[in-house]
Amino acid sequence: MSTPTNLHLYILAAPLVTAFVLNLLGRISRAWVMPLTLGPLAFSTIGSIMLLGQVLSEGGFSYTVGNWKPPFGIELLVDPLSALMLVLISGVALTATVSALPWVEREHPGSEHLFFTLYLILIAGLMGLVLTADAFNLYVLLEITSITSYGLIAMGKGRAPLASFNYIIMGSIGACFYLLGVGYLYILTGSLNMADIAAIVKTLPQSAALATAFAFAMVGLWVKMALFPLHGWLPNAYSLAPTGAGLLFAPLMTKVTIYLMIRVILNLFTPEYVFFSHPLVQSGVVWAAAIGIVCASSLALAQRDLRRMLTYILIAEVGYMVGGFWLANAQGMTGAILHIFNDAVMTLCLFLAAAAIASRTGSLSFENLRGLYKTMPVTMAAFTLGAFSIIGVPPTCGFFSKWYLLQGAVQAEQWGFLAALLFSSLVNAIMLFRIFELAYFSDDHGDHHAGDHSHHAPAVQEAPLPMLAPLVLTAAALLVIGLGTGPLVQVIRQVLPQFF
Amino acid sequence: MSGLTAEIVAKYNYWLYVILMMVGLYAMIGKRNLVKKLLGMNIFQTAIILFYVSMGVKRDAGIPIVNKYEVLKNGIDAATVVNPLPHVLMLTAIVVSVSVTGVALAVMLRIYREYGTLEEDEILEKIGK
Incomplete structure (x- = not known):
């Protein structure tokens, strides 16, 4: 345990405070929008990298807000995992924002400041979720992120408000279920502090009330993370959201919720209770995740629009992480946590690419992808x-986390999950190679034979630099993270309980 | 049978919250009108607020407003006051529920401007065209 600093509070406060400043100054001049969005995010990114360095060298710490001692006050926990998540959130948000700025200018001229007010509060909410060590505070932050995302999705065109409304209904059910779970826990333990509850839960006898609390909290989080079959709201909401908002949702929202599930299992209900007192439930969840992966992959195969296809891949990836973590062995859990980071970066890469393509072609339906390689x-x-x-092709990072997940599945003898992972990889390969083929080969064969002079390669028309630069950076990060898997896994191992 | 009745009477607050919650859940999932769905969501959230509020109650306990100096001097018997913490939590939950309702109403306004109706069937029909 190192001495607490206030750094993590500044990281969290930077986007939160500037959101309101931006709302006011943005009314006076739109020129404020760019510095006031990129500024705090850059600050948070640098701050969280410094915090991660400090946590890795000196160990994590817990922080009592306003000096109200736990278990009465709200506690923030800065350990290696939450510091890593902070780096991920601020880094991904900063990269996505560079590309989102020109999109918002194009799609919402005149209301950029309103868009980015919600956007920054959403990022602050995500950071708060990662830090909090209080069960009720978690609910409040969950709703802060959700309410801002409802608003952002509703800013989209056409059917987006309807998709947002469905998300409001589903999201509220999820949050209320989680709140109910906390209520039952409070009846049982009389506490809201995670560490305090975990210590009391260990001494409690097995009871229906504890199982109810756990079931409510889990189902609530599963709705929020769109685990199949609770995913109904996600494809429409994410594919119809404004492009700039989609760039932020897709990599971060589901991943942070999975992190919350991991926190709730490790730090609230304790893995002994979750995994080992109900072995049937444990393997049942892994099977459900496996079925979810297969179904979501199959649904992705049926899509004819790039962004919609990516949203279904996103749902399949949620199944990877939930199933992997519930394998309840070191390999599977490491793989699941590693996959949070990898999936965030690769989803960001694909969505940035989709946004860059859309900036030139206008639409992302498959027929518009022809000849894009040229x-x-x-x-x-x-x-x-x-x-x-x-x-999952080496040496990109997706390979390594999948490798850990596969090893975990073999070790836990969960053959269904193993088959689902392989099936999903195969389907992904089929889907994405179909796009490669469209973009590479299907280049107007008719003209080719007609001997038209336009046979020469058409002029290169790249996306504008603010969209291209973050994309190239993210693609490079895929390789860097892939090659840096070793150190990353070492950090993750520190968080897992000793007996794994 | 009398055992069941006794059980229901003894824990009537929990039974009430379960019934209210199911009414809300049915409205959210079963109804086709967006306003009814939103009302269902409000009933659902109110049920949870009632659940929290009722769990703080103790038999024959008073309101938790006490004389600070007397308590510091003599201490206090926890059984004489209700637990205020769940009630305070619900203030936050009410704020959350009001905000969600506000956002949902604003979104509904946009839907109405776009499609001229709040019946889900009619909206889907118009989208299909």
């Missing part, structure tokens, strides 16, 4: 790298 070579190269990572 007109947008850099974008498609980055897309290819992201796709390889989703499929």
Whole structure:
């Protein structure tokens, strides 16, 4: 335990405070929008990297807000995992924002400041979720992120408000279930502090009330993370959201919720209770995740629009992480946590690529992807790298987490989950190679034979630099994270309980 | 049978919350009108608020407003006051529920401007065209 500093509070406060400043100053001049969004995010990114360095060298610490001692006050926990998550959130948000800025300017001229007010509060909410060590505080922050995302999705065109409304209904059910779970826990333990509850839960006898509390909390989080079959709200909400908002949701929202599930299992209900007192439930969840992976992958195969297809891949990936963590062995849990980071970066890469393509073609339906390798070579190269990572081709990072998950499945003898992982990789390969084929080969064969002079490669028309630069950076990060898997796994191992 | 009745009477607050919650859940999932869905969501959230509020209650206990100096001097018997913490939590939950309702109403306004109706069937029909 190192001495607490206030650094993590500044990281959290930067986007939160500037959100309101931006709302006011943005009314006076739109020129404020860019510095006031990129500024706090850059600050948070640098701050969280410093915090991670401090936590790794000196150990984590817990922080009592306002000096109200736990278990009465709200406690913030900064351990290696939450510090890593902070780096991930701020880094991904910063990268996504660079590309989101021109999109918001294009899609919402005149209301950029309103968009980014919600956007920054959402990021602050995500950071708070990662830090909090209080069960009720977690609910409040969950709702802060949800309410801002409802608003952001509703800013989209056409059917987006309807998708947002469905998300409001489903999201509220999820949050209320989690709140009910906390209520039952409070009746049992009389506490809201996670560490305090965990200590009391260990001494409690097995009871229906404890199982009810756990079931409510889990189902609530599963609705929020869109685990199949509770995923109904996600494809429409994410594919119809404004492009700039989609860039932030897709990599972060589901991943942070999975992190919350891991926190609730490890730090609230304790893994002894969750995994080992009900072995049937444990293997049941792994099976459900396996079925979810297969179904979501199959649904992805049926889509004819790139962004919609990616949202179904996202749902399948949720199954990877939930199933992997519930394997309840070191390999599976390491794989699941590692996959949170990898999946966030590769989803960001694919969504950035999709946004860059859409900036030139207007639509992302498959027929518009023809010949893209010639007109947008850099974008498609980055897309290819992201796709390889989703499929799991070494040395991209997607391979390593999948490898851990497969090992975990073998060790736990969960053959159904193993088969689902392999099936999903295969389906991903089929889907993405179909896109490669469309973009590479289907280049107007008719003209080719007619001897038209336009046979020469059409002019390269890359996306504008603010969309291209973050994309290339993210694609490079896929390789860097892939090669840096070793140190990352060592950090993750520190968080897992000793007996795994 | 009398055992069941006794059980229900003894824990009537929990039974009430379960019934209210199911009414809300049915409205959210079963109804096709968006306003009814939103009302269902409000009933659902109110049920949870009632659940929390009722768990703080103790038999024959008073309101938790006490004389600070007397308590510091003599201490206090926890059984004489209700537990205020769940009630305070619900203040936050009410704020959350009001905000969600506000956002949902604003979203509904946009839906109405776009499609001229709040019946889900009619909206889907118009989208299909």
